Amino acid sequence: MHKVIVKTHPNIALIKYWGKRHEQLMLPTKTSLSVSLDAFTTRTELSCNDGTCDELLLNGVVSSERIYSPIIKFLDFCRALFGLNKYFSVMTHNDFPTAAGLASSSSGFAALALAINQLCKLGLDACQLSILARLGSGSACRSLSGGFVMWHKGCRDDGDDSYGQQLFGADHWPEFCVLIVVVNAGQKIISSRAGMHLSVQTSPLYKQWLADSEQRLAQMQTALKERDFISVGLLAEQDWDQFQRVALTTHPRLDYWTPVSHQVITKVRNARAAGIKCYCTTDAGPHVKVLCLQSDAPHLIAMVSSLSGVVNVVQSAVGSEPIVAYAD
Ligand code: PMV
Numbered sequence: 001m002h003k004v005i006v007k008t009h010p011n012i013a014l015i016k017y018w019g020k021r022h023e024q025l026m027l028p029t030k031t032s033l034s035v036s037l038d039a040f041t042t043r044t045e046l047s048c049n050d051g052t053c054d055e056l057l058l059n060g061v062v063s064s065e066r067i068y069s070p071i072i073k074f075l076d077f078c079r080a081l082f083g084l085n086k087y088f089s090v091m092t093h094n095d096f097p098t099a100a101g102l103a104s105s106s107s108g109f110a111a112l113a114l115a116i117n118q119l120c121k122l123g124l125d126a127c128q129l130s131i132l133a134r135l136g137s138g139s140a141c142r143s144l145s146g147g148f149v150m151w152h153k154g155c156r157d158d159g160d161d162s163y164g165q166q167l168f169g170a171d172h173w174p175e176f177c178v179l180i181v182v183v184n185a186g187q188k189i190i191s192s193r194a195g196m197h198l199s200v201q202t203s204p205l206y207k208q209w210l211a212d213s214e215q216r217l218a219q220m221q222t223a224l225k226e227r228d229f230i231s232v233g234l235l236a237e238q239d240w241d242q243f244q245r246v247a248l249t250t251h252p253r254l255d256y257w258t259p260v261s262h263q264v265i266t267k268v269r270n271a272r273a274a275g276i277k278c279y280c281t282t283d284a285g286p287h288v289k290v291l292c293l294q295s296d297a298p299h300l301i302a303m304v305s306s307l308s309g310v311v312n313v314v315q316s317a318v319g320s321e322p323i324v325a326y327a328d
Contacts, residue, residue: 003047004118005326009036009319010096010107011142012178012281012289014236015217016243017151018192019200025159026138029200030210031217033150034142036170036319037178042107043325045091046115055089066191074109074136078116088116096180096314105192109136110143114322130163137193146170146320148224150217170318173227177297179290181304182312183260192284195247195254202251209242233279233291240281247284256284260309264288267304276300 017032049055054075056063063071075088092111094104113133117124124132126144134141134151142149145166154162190198199206216235223231247254265280268290272278278292278300292300294317301313 003045003326004115004324005043005045006111006114006118006322006324007041007043008107008111008114008143008322009038009146010040010042010104011036011139011149011319012283013139013142014148014232014281014291015213015220015239017138018196018243018246018284019206020138020196021153022157022159023197025162026134027159027162028138028151028153030213031151031153032139032142033148033167033217033220034139035148035176035178036143036146037180037316038146038170038319039178039180039314039316040094040096040107042104042111043093043095044108044111044115045089046112046119047089048086048119049089051087054087057091059093060091070105070136071108071112074112077135078132082120082122084120088119090115105137106139106143109133109140110322112136113140114144114324118324127163127165130165131159134159134162134164139192144322146322147172147318150221167221168224170320173224173318175293175295176227176229176318177292177294178316179292179297179300179304180314180316181264181288181290181310182314183258183264183286183288184309184311185258185286190254190256195250195256195284198252198254199246199250203246203249205242205246205249209246212242213239229277229291229293233277236281236291237279244282254284256286257282258286258309260307261286261288263307264290264304264310267307268300271300271303 011034013034015033017028019029021027021029110133130141130144142164147169148167149164151164220235268280
């Protein structure tokens with residue numbers, strides 16, 4: 001096989017991952033739960049090259065060191081783990097902003113793990129693939145399947161029980177909708193990786209969040225199963241609220257949000273007070289994800305789009321499975 005093309009979707013966590021119990025193995029301190037975003041796609045083309053190093057193009061251009069180095073590290077890791085004696089050409093295209101708090105690393109490393117598995121005929125099963133993606137970026141282990149996915153924190157030292165597992169596929173809840181409110185902002189200043197490390201060490205609120213989140217997880221699974229939208233939304237917003245408090249009480253303070261992010265959140269909360277079922281969450285970045293039902297989306301889009309500083313609002317359904325689009 002000379003080349004593979006795969007497509008994956010990023011995911012947004014409803015119950016967040018933020019902090020590791022093992023840094024190198026990317027083992028989390030808490031179990032997290034996410035929903036796949038159909039509206040955004042990472043397309044990765046992978047082939048072997050005859051040169052003496054890997055080649056990487058992101059959206060058609062040579063990438064910055066900050067994006068490049070974790071990918072090369074991941075490829076080195078794969079070479080060592082699977083005894084691969086070759087360099088790769090990686091061409092990745094994201095149809096959404098990269099490293100800007102839109103979870104590009106989740107779909108990016110999921111795509112890379114999937115592509116390497118295909119290209120090098122590694123024969124990894126779904127669980128092993130998720131574990132491989134986790135070693136690139138934690139949240140990536142939740143992008144190897146569509147729908148609603150739970151990443152078990154696991155308890156083993158080797159991390160073999162820490163992987164993403166689909167709870168419900170995309171067809172479980174066609175009405176479930178996420179509005180991605182893209183606000184005016186550049187790349188984030190502190191990466192998630194560095195930020196969460198600081199939070200574990202310094203935020204006085206971190207331990208309480210772990211305990212509260214654990215309880216929320218069980219409630220969230222029931223709410224998803226029953227398609228109880230109000231409970232799903234409230235639980236997700238509560239978990240995000242605590243995540244934000246943890247970030248803001250981290251030393252140095254991690255403020256990933258802008259005044260526009262806060263304006264969007266206030267608008268959404270006002271709409272909720274007026275009777276619309278809508279809830280907010282974010283990644284470690286300024287863009288706001290609004291959870292709502294499809295029937296309420298047009299009204300909410302019009303409402304948040306009117307804010308200056310809102311660049312774009314993208315409506316997403318629940319994402320489906322990754323695709324191996326081409327292999328020869
Ligand atoms: O896997 P990373 O390094 O992209 O970290 C993801 C962190 C959050 O997006 C804030 C939370 C999550 O669970 O995705």
